[in-house]
Amino acid sequence: MLHWLVEPGLWSNSAVHLGAAVGVVVAAVSAWVGLFTVLRAQSFAGHALADVAMAGGAGAGLLAWPALVGFVTGSLAGAGAMELIGVERLRQRDVATGVVLGAATGLSALFLYLVSLDSSSSGATQVILFGSLFSVSAHVLWLVLVACALLAVGVAAIGRPLLFSSVSPEAAGARGVRVARVSLSFTAVMAVTVGLSAIVLGAVLSTALLIGPPAAALRLGRGLRATGLAAAAFGTGAVLAGVVASYDSYYWWPSHRALPVSFCVVTVIVLELAAVSAVRALARRRGDG
C-alpha cells in the first residue's frame, strides 16, 4: 500500500527529509503555542504578527539575508509595536491594529517589488509569501531546532502562570502572578513561533499552522494536556501528509507541476478541522436523540 501512497524517490530525497524535519519540529511547538493563542482569543494578534513577519522576510530578501532572520526579526518588532500601542487592551479585531498592519503589508509589497527587480533573485515572492519547505538548508534545520528548544523551555517555564492568567487574570494577579510580564513573554513566544511557521508555510499562511491544529484539538473537548498532544498530532500529521502529497503531486499531471507544500499542508489542516467538527456535530445529534 505504501507504494500507492508514496511516489518513487521520496525516501531517498534529502531535500524532502530536511523539509519534513523542519516542518515537524515547528508544528509540534506551534501546536502548544497556538493552543494558548486560541484560548486567549488572540488569533487576530497571531495573524497580525504574520503580516509584520512578512515585511521582515521581504526586507531580509532585499538585504540578501536569510528569510528566517527576517521573519523572526519582523515578527518580534511587530510584537514590540503591539505592546507599545497596547493591543491587548483594545478589542480583539480592533480596526486600529488592522489598519496599521496594512502598512506592514504595504511595505512588503514595496520590498518584494524591489527584490523582484533584481533578476538574480527570482521566486523571492513565492518563498516569502508561501514558503519553500523543500529548499530549506541543513543549517536552517539546526537554527530551527535551537529556536524550538528555547521556545519549548520558555513555554514550559511560564506554562502554569500563563494558563492561570489566561483563564482568570484577576485571580492570577491576586496570587502574585505578574500578569503583564507573562503576557509580554507570551507575545514574544508567539512572535518567534510565527516567524518559524513562516519558514514552513510562508508568512501569509503561517497562521494556519498556529491556530488550525489547536482549534481542531479543542473541539475534542479534552483536558489541557490531551488537547495539546492532539494539537501536536494534528499539526505534525498535517505537515507530513502535506509533504507527501506535495511530493507525489509532481507525478499526478503530465505537466509535472507539483502542488505547493504549503497548500497541501493547509488543505490537510482545513480537512482536519472539518472532520472534527463533523464528528462532534454527529455525536451531539446522537446524544440528543
Place this chain on the structure above:
Amino acid sequence: MSNIVEVTGVDVEMAGRLVLSDVDFHLEAGEFAGLIGSNGAGKTTLLRLMLGLLTPTRGEVRWPSDALAQRRVGYVPQKVNLDVDVPLRVRDFVALGEDGHRYGLRRRPRSTWQRVDDVLESVEGAALAERRIGALSGGELQRVLLAHALVSRPELLLLDEPLANLDPGATQDIVELLARVRDREGVAVLLSAHDINSLIGVMDRVVYIANAHVASGRTNEVVRPDVLSALYGHHVDVVRVHGRVLVVTGDANDEAWPSHPELVVE
C-alpha cells in the same frame, strides 16, 4: 379593559432545565406592572419570550391587538454594547426606533424628527440630542434607550432591569419618570426588578416569578405568605419592616444563629 398580551400555559426549557413552568398572566392596556423575581429567576427569559426572541416549549403568547407584529411593543434592554466612536447621534439612534426596520431609502419626514425631539423631551433627555451614543454614561444611555423604545408610540413598553446598579435616589427618579410616561403616552409598562419596594407605590399589577412559576395580580393579592409559599414550594414569610416589604425565603436553620429574642419571628 382590554388585554394587550396574554401568556397562557407557557413552559420554557433551556439546556434540559425547565426555566419557566406553566406561566399564566395577562397585561391590560395602560397598566403599570412589575416583573419581580431574584437574579436568575427567569425575568429576562420571560421578556425575551414575550418579544418573540424565544419559542416556548409549551403554551403560547397571544397579542389580542396584534401589538408585537405591528411593532407597537417597545423594548429597553439592560445594556447595549456600544463602540465609543460609532457615528450616530442620540437623535439618529432614537429615529431608528421609528424606521430602523424599514428597508429602502425614503427621506425621513420632518414629523419623524419632531417626534424624536418630543420623545427626548418627555424622558428629560433633550440635552443629549446631539451627543454621540457611544459617549454617554449609563444613566444617560438608559434615557436614550427609553426614548428609542417610545418613539414609535408603542402600546406596551418592556424594560429589562432598568433599576439595577442605581442608587435609591436615581431609582426613585426613573420610576417616577416611567409613571409620568405612562400617564402621558398611555402606554402599558412592564419592568423587571428584583426589589419590589421601589415599585410598590406605582404598580397596578405585580407579576411575581419564583421557582420557575408565576403569580400575577394586584400587589396585595400576590405578595402574601400563602400565595408566595405556593409559588416557592416551601414556607415563605412576608414581613413589613418600617414600611418596607421583605419576602423571607430559604430554609430554617436554628443552629446557625445564636438566639436573639428580638430578631425572632415565629
Place this chain on the structure above:
Amino acid sequence: MFASFMTNAWLVGTVVALLAGATGFFVVMRGSSFAAHAVPNGAFAGAAGATLVGVAPLIGLVSFSVLAALGIGASRRHRSDVATAMALVGMLALGAAFLSLSAAYEPQVEALLFGEILGVSSSQLAPVLAIAAACFVALAVMYRPLLLQAAAPDLAAARGLNATTLEMGFMLTLALGASLTVPVVGALLSFSLTVGPPAAARLLTRRPATALALSMGLSLATLWVALAAAYQSDLPVGFFVGTLSALLYVVVRLATRRRGAGA
C-alpha cells in the same frame, strides 16, 4: 498620467474606491473588519482559478469571493474568528496552488496580491460598472436596518429584522465589492482601502450620513493619490494604499484625541 489608456484605470479606480468607502463604513460599524480581511482572499483564489481554467477573471473573482463571504457569514454563530482565519488562509493557499499549477509568472502573482493600475481591462468595464451600481443600490436599501443592527442587534431583532437575511445580504455586497477592488489594489491590501478611510471618517463626525460621505470621499482621495504615485514610481498600488490608509488613520486619530469623546 492622463493618457487615453489610463482613463479606464481612473474610471474604474474611482468607482471601486467609492464602493469600498461605502461598504467599509458598514464594515467598521458592524465590527466585521476580520471578515473584510478574509473575503478579498477569496477573490484572489477565484482570479487565480480563472487564469488556470482560462475563463474571464471577473467570473472567478465574483464566484469565489461570494463563496468565501457566504461561508464566513454562515459561521457567525460558532467560534467565527477561527473560521474566518481559516477561510482567510485557506483561500490564499488555494489561490497559490492555482497559480502554481498554471505556471504564472511572478509579476502576475504580485499583481493579484499587491494590485495593478491597469488591473481591470476595458472589456470588463461594463460588467464592473453594473456590479458596482447593484452594490450601491443594495447598500442604500439596507442602510437603516444595517445601522440599527450594528448599534443594537437585540433591538433590531425585537423589531422583526431577520439577522441572517441582513448578514447574508451584506456579506454578498462585500464580496461583490471585493471582486472589483482586488484587481486594482490587490488581495492583501483591499482591506486597507475598505477599512482605513471609514475608520478615520467616523472619528471626524458624529452624523451617520456625513460619516458615510466622508468614508467614500477619503477612500477616493486615497486611491487617487495611490494611482498617481504608482504611475509615477512604478511601485505597486497596494504599497501606497496600505501606507496612505494607515497614515490617514493615525493622523486623524491623533488629531481627534484632544477633542475628547463628546465631539
